Amino acid sequence: MSKPKKFDRNLIVIGAGAAGLVSAYISAAVKAEVTLIEAGNMGGDCLNTGCVPSKALIQCARIAHWTRRADQFGICVAEPGVDFPGVMRHVRASIERIAPHDSVERYTELGVEVVQGQARLVDPWTVTIALNSGGERTLSARAIVLATGAEPIVPPLPGLENVHYLTSETLWDRCAKLDQVPRRLLLLGGGSIGCELAQAFVRLGSDVTLVEKESRLLPREDQEVSEALSRALESEGVNLLTGHEALAFIGKPNRIGGALRLRNAEGETQVTFDEVILALGRRARTQGFGLESLGLVQGGKLEADAYLRTRYPHILAAGDVVGPYQFTHMASHQAWYAAVNGLFGDIKKFPVDYSLVPRATFIDPEVASVGLSEGMASEQGIAYEVTRYALDDLDRAIVDGAAQGFVKVLTVPGKDTILGVSIVGENAAELIAEFIIAMKHGLGLNKILSTIHTYPTMAEANKFVAGNWKRAHAPEWALRWLKLFHRWRRG
Ligand SMILES: Cc1cc2nc3c(=O)[nH]c(=O)nc-3n(C[C@H](O)[C@H](O)[C@H](O)COP(=O)(O)OP(=O)(O)OC[C@H]3O[C@@H](n4cnc5c(N)ncnc54)[C@H](O)[C@@H]3O)c2cc1C
Numbered sequence: 001m002s003k004p005k006k007f008d009r010n011l012i013v014i015g016a017g018a019a020g021l022v023s024a025y026i027s028a029a030v031k032a033e034v035t036l037i038e039a040g041n042m043g044g045d046c047l048n049t050g051c052v053p054s055k056a057l058i059q060c061a062r063i064a065h066w067t068r069r070a071d072q073f074g075i076c077v078a079e080p081g082v083d084f085p086g087v088m089r090h091v092r093a094s095i096e097r098i099a100p101h102d103s104v105e106r107y108t109e110l111g112v113e114v115v116q117g118q119a120r121l122v123d124p125w126t127v128t129i130a131l132n133s134g135g136e137r138t139l140s141a142r143a144i145v146l147a148t149g150a151e152p153i154v155p156p157l158p159g160l161e162n163v164h165y166l167t168s169e170t171l172w173d174r175c176a177k178l179d180q181v182p183r184r185l186l187l188l189g190g191g192s193i194g195c196e197l198a199q200a201f202v203r204l205g206s207d208v209t210l211v212e213k214e215s216r217l218l219p220r221e222d223q224e225v226s227e228a229l230s231r232a233l234e235s236e237g238v239n240l241l242t243g244h245e246a247l248a249f250i251g252k253p254n255r256i257g258g259a260l261r262l263r264n265a266e267g268e269t270q271v272t273f274d275e276v277i278l279a280l281g282r283r284a285r286t287q288g289f290g291l292e293s294l295g296l297v298q299g300g301k302l303e304a305d306a307y308l309r310t311r312y313p314h315i316l317a318a319g320d321v322v323g324p325y326q327f328t329h330m331a332s333h334q335a336w337y338a339a340v341n342g343l344f345g346d347i348k349k350f351p352v353d354y355s356l357v358p359r360a361t362f363i364d365p366e367v368a369s370v371g372l373s374e375g376m377a378s379e380q381g382i383a384y385e386v387t388r389y390a391l392d393d394l395d396r397a398i399v400d401g402a403a404q405g406f407v408k409v410l411t412v413p414g415k416d417t418i419l420g421v422s423i424v425g426e427n428a429a430e431l432i433a434e435f436i437i438a439m440k441h442g443l444g445l446n447k448i449l450s451t452i453h454t455y456p457t458m459a460e461a462n463k464f465v466a467g468n469w470k471r472a473h474a475p476e477w478a479l480r481w482l483k484l485f486h487r488w489r490r491g
């Protein structure tokens with residue numbers, strides 16, 4: 001298995017999701033010869049089964065929810081009817097409208113050769129492609145980027161084979177065939193997917209049960225965020241079963257629906273359902289295309305260093321397949337490093353910057369965070385101070401009927417240096433952008449406070465939390481002295 005003297009391409013990218021598309025685009029932009037291989041739909045998970053359909057569904061559900069609340073604003077409408085096929089048409093139309101951004105035509109125009117087929121590494125420099133159109137092609141490359149994504153985890157739960165369970169990959173096709181929203185929906189897993197879908201479906205009219213084995217939802221988020229989220233979901237009617245372990249499914253092989261036996265500290269219970277969605281995390285897609293025989297996978301995990309290089313430095317990985325974060329914005333962030341380190345790594349290479357990774361969960365009120373939560377700071381032994389601002393005080397939130405949630409900022413004790421921010425509230429994922437820029441460029445809360453924020457906006461919350469910090473750190477001695485000074489000036 002010796003390294004070829006000549007290569008067909010500078011770079012081959014396997015997988016045309018966010019990570020693969022951006023790696024290929026960057027390579028073409030710097031005039032490398034690049035081939036992008038995709039076995040399924042261009043755009044990968046985000047476009048076809050992930051972010052786009054889920055956010056489209058969430059928007060339909062949000063409209064139903066706000067219509068129900070219309071009387072609060074003096075608008076009289078009847079209880080909204082949910083035309084589920086119409087909802088799913090919006091989901092499909094959203095995908096179709098965005099698909100040209102990721103299409104073969106667009107990438108070909110950008111200078112990328114796109115090949116549709118299943119790629120397989122036959123040696124460290126050579127990839128064969130079983131073409132979707134039939135036949136096979138073989139190409140060699142100086143560098144290869146693995147961007148094959150991840151797939152839903154399906155646990156070995158007894159009886160699972162007897163229920164027609166759904167995952168984020170199959171649920172969209174299933175829902176497209178339903179005349180009505182599922183009557184009783186069980187969601188297993190209280191992470192991002194479980195929480196987003198639970199709220200969307202309860203708003204569309206399903207009876208939703210959400211089961212999470214940990215004691216709280218979104219266990220990686222700040223404790224206060226989880227509490228706010230639980231309150232929001234329960235207030236809308238989600239049957240929330242945190243701290244519950246799934247034991248076994250009960251169902252009949254050719255019948256839709258079934259039941260799940262569960263256990264918590266108090267004993268066993270059972271939940272019946274018409275549809276069940278597994279949202280238990282996503283595992284790297286590393287099997288069946290040659291990685292095992294090259295020794296790149298250890299226990300199902302693709303090992304890569306800080307430069308995203310595998311044990312063969314010219315084979316790199318980006319996106320969900322390598323982690324450690326499974327977000328579209330992380331996939332495209334890593335893609336730059338994979339492409340640049342793949343093409344130029346022997347001259348100059350760059351370690352991935354993971355110092356600031358924003359995250360958001362698109363429930364209502366939205367949840368967004370960046371940097372450290374209190375839990376993370378405590379675990380890492382980092383000292384911090386907490387400053388809060390509650391959104392029930394904010395003019396814009398009040399007029400919009402969205403006066404719930406908070407902005408919570410962790411700072412270095414005695415300084416305005418921001419360590420982390422968690423926001424729960426309307427448009428939290430947009431609001432957090434100001435803090436991301438501030439943290440990235442070393443701007444503290446004083447700088448946010450001294451910046452004019454348009455009135456009346458939700459973004460003023462960012463300035464007001466900075467104001468709260470300032471008040472808590474006002475120099476008492478100087479204020480006492482100023483009081484005396486003003487008394488003296490009054491004569
Ligand atoms: C329901 C849901 C909602 C989500 N919402 C959000 C969100 O709001 N925000 C966010 O940031 N993230 C969200 N995500 C996560 C996001 O979708 C992923 O992090 C992102 O799409 C990962 O991109 P990727 O390029 O690494 O992988 P993918 O998009 O999975 O792309 C991998 C591609 O590789 C192809 N492939 C695999 N093996 C081969 C092979 N051997 N040959 C050829 N092709 C191959 C696959 O067909 C696939 O198209 C969501 C995910 C889900 C499931």
Ligand SMILES: NC(=O)c1ccc[n+]([C@@H]2O[C@H](COP(=O)([O-])OP(=O)(O)OC[C@H]3O[C@@H](n4cnc5c(N)ncnc54)[C@H](O)[C@@H]3O)[C@@H](O)[C@H]2O)c1
Nearest residue numbers: 189190191192193194212213279280281282326360361362
């Ligand atoms: N808004 C977003 O950015 C967004 C939205 C959806 C998905 N995603 C990405 O997709 C990935 C997958 O999402 P996900 O929600 O499937 O995974 P996740 O890892 O976020 O959550 C899975 C949850 O399932 C729980 N769990 C695991 N096994 C269980 C069991 N047997 N019984 C009950 N609960 C169990 C875990 O404790 C965890 O809370 C996430 O890592 C996320 O990065 C992002």
